[in-house]
Amino acid sequence: MADSKSSLDLTLNVWRQTGPDAPGRFETYAAKAIPETASFLEMMDIVNEDIIAKGGEPVAFDHDCREGICGMCSMVINGMPHGPKRGVTTCQLHMRSFRSGDTIWIEPFRATAFPIVRDLAVDRSAFDRIQQAGGYITVRTGSAPEANSVPVPKPDADASFMAAACIGCGACVAACKNASAMLFVAAKVAHFNHLPQGRPEADSRALGMVRAMDEQGFGNCTNQYECEAVCPKTIDAEYIRQLNRDYRNAAAKEVVGI
Amino acid sequence: MPPLVQYLIRFYQSSIGKKIIVALTGAALMGFLVAHLLGNLLIFSGPEAINGYAKKLHDLGPLLYVARAGLLLFVVLHIVCTIQLVKINRAARPQKYAVDTVRQATKSSRIMIWSGLTILAFVVYHLAHFTWALGNQYHDPGMARYWVEPGVHNVYNMVIDGFSVWYVSAFYIIAMFLLCSHLNHGFSSIFQTLGLATPRTRQPIDLAGKLFAWGLFLGNISIPLSILFGIKS
Numbered sequence: 001m002a003d004s005k006s007s008l009d010l011t012l013n014v015w016r017q018t019g020p021d022a023p024g025r026f027e028t029y030a031a032k033a034i035p036e037t038a039s040f041l042e043m044m045d046i047v048n049e050d051i052i053a054k055g056g057e058p059v060a061f062d063h064d065c066r067e068g069i070c071g072m073c074s075m076v077i078n079g080m081p082h083g084p085k086r087g088v089t090t091c092q093l094h095m096r097s098f099r100s101g102d103t104i105w106i107e108p109f110r111a112t113a114f115p116i117v118r119d120l121a122v123d124r125s126a127f128d129r130i131q132q133a134g135g136y137i138t139v140r141t142g143s144a145p146e147a148n149s150v151p152v153p154k155p156d157a158d159a160s161f162m163a164a165a166c167i168g169c170g171a172c173v174a175a176c177k178n179a180s181a182m183l184f185v186a187a188k189v190a191h192f193n194h195l196p197q198g199r200p201e202a203d204s205r206a207l208g209m210v211r212a213m214d215e216q217g218f219g220n221c222t223n224q225y226e227c228e229a230v231c232p233k234t235i236d237a238e239y240i241r242q243l244n245r246d247y248r249n250a251a252a253k254e255v256v257g258i
Numbered sequence: 259m260p261p262l263v264q265y266l267i268r269f270y271q272s273s274i275g276k277k278i279i280v281a282l283t284g285a286a287l288m289g290f291l292v293a294h295l296l297g298n299l300l301i302f303s304g305p306e307a308i309n310g311y312a313k314k315l316h317d318l319g320p321l322l323y324v325a326r327a328g329l330l331l332f333v334v335l336h337i338v339c340t341i342q343l344v345k346i347n348r349a350a351r352p353q354k355y356a357v358d359t360v361r362q363a364t365k366s367s368r369i370m371i372w373s374g375l376t377i378l379a380f381v382v383y384h385l386a387h388f389t390w391a392l393g394n395q396y397h398d399p400g401m402a403r404y405w406v407e408p409g410v411h412n413v414y415n416m417v418i419d420g421f422s423v424w425y426v427s428a429f430y431i432i433a434m435f436l437l438c439s440h441l442n443h444g445f446s447s448i449f450q451t452l453g454l455a456t457p458r459t460r461q462p463i464d465l466a467g468k469l470f471a472w473g474l475f476l477g478n479i480s481i482p483l484s485i486l487f488g489i490k491s
């Protein structure tokens with residue numbers, strides 16, 4: 001149990017919205033005696049228990065693994081997707097990052113492509129539709145192939161691995177002034193385009209995923225890199241440059257027909 | 259429709275396609291700005307230098323109109339694409355955040371559309387002022403001061419008289435400041451959007467963009483300032 005020294009009293013302004021088309025508004029809640037060792041989501045659990053005890057509807061929010069790997073948690077905390085700490089998801093953010101007496105504004109990710117389901121939970125299936133347009137490779141199925149039969153140069157493996165760290169949480173979209181999904185798409189394209197297994201479909205992947213992205217209602221990148229600053233996996237905007245290059249080459253080849 | 263045209267349209271319709279067009283036309287317009295500045299700086303070599311340069315440009319005849327048509331096309335493409343992109347951006351986030359934070363976006367990157375539209379207003383004014391001579395007597399054949407010989411403008415006197423009016427110079431300097439803010443973000447953006455900047459070259463490119471923007475700003479405003487303060491008359 002937390003003693004009084006290591007617990008916080010907070011004021012929360014939380015976005016409440018009963019459904020996708022319902023009007024939303026902020027509600028204010030007092031979060032009392034929150035242990036500083038609690039994660040942000042645990043703090044929300046405590047507040048929800050209090051709301052339920054008083055006969056109210058708990059605040060809906062997405063979560064799953066609570067260990068920073070699934071990408072389900074979201075929330076914009078004081079204007080920052082996943083809160084104030086770099087390279088951290090909301091579920092891994094701890095209350096010791098706040099001070100007793102703080103007022104915290106909690107909002108859902110806001111983007112046309114991520115419609116609000118309820119309160120802080122948004123529908124991120126637009127990302128799945130982008131993935132379906134090229135986030136795969138074509139391989140012979142059957143028995144598992146010999147692991148080292150395709151040599152992968154170390155720099156390529158590293159570049160691919162850093163892109164593959166993307167957990168698809170959508171914080172990049174939430175942070176971008178234009179709600180652009182470029183960092184997500186760039187990471188998903190680079191993940192495969194850096195590997196020999198991904199090369200055969202490199203062009204169709206870049207074209208397909210960018211077009212799917214355009215269809216979902218995301219905005220356009222204006223090279224401000226707010227996305228990389230909030231990415232819980234610190235994925236570099238350099239991948240956006242690579243996506244621009246891959247798309248440029250693929251589109252040029254498509255136009256002239258080679 | 260021939261497939262070539264179909265795929266070109268498809269390229270244009272994509273987000274990155276439009277951005278590439280904005281980047282390429284932006285780069286071409288930057289080239290024009292440099293040439294324009296270098297020509298204008300001839301004013302510091304005296305009336306003969308700049309008037310001779312203006313006459314040479316004028317003597318290009320049809321070629322001059324080809325160049326003008328090209329410039330106009332670049333300007334139109336640059337603006338039409340950006341306005342389409344901005345409309346998509348606005349629609350992508352209709353509901354703003356209650357708490358708006360900026361993490362690392364530069365000031366110049368956040369006012370691109372406003373700096374751009376101010377530049378457009380300035381360009382229209384600038385053309386009305388010097389090219390179409392609206393509201394002044396630069397094209398009046400009776401004004402000997404504005405002619406070197408019949409049909410050949412005395413650009414030197416036009417510039418001196420134009421910038422001697424303080425508010426003309428003031429608008430010019432403000433517009434140049436916004437232009438250079440626009441170029442500051444535009445320069446590095448060209449390299450990012452065309453996929454040319456690399457982690458190793460990103461910093462030098464950013465620095466080059468800053469130097470380019472400030473250089474253009476200082477070069478351009480040196481003319482009205484030296485006229486206002488009576489260094490050139």
Ligand code: FES
Binds near residue numbers: 064066067092
């Ligand atoms: S709940 Fe899985 S990453 Fe936060």
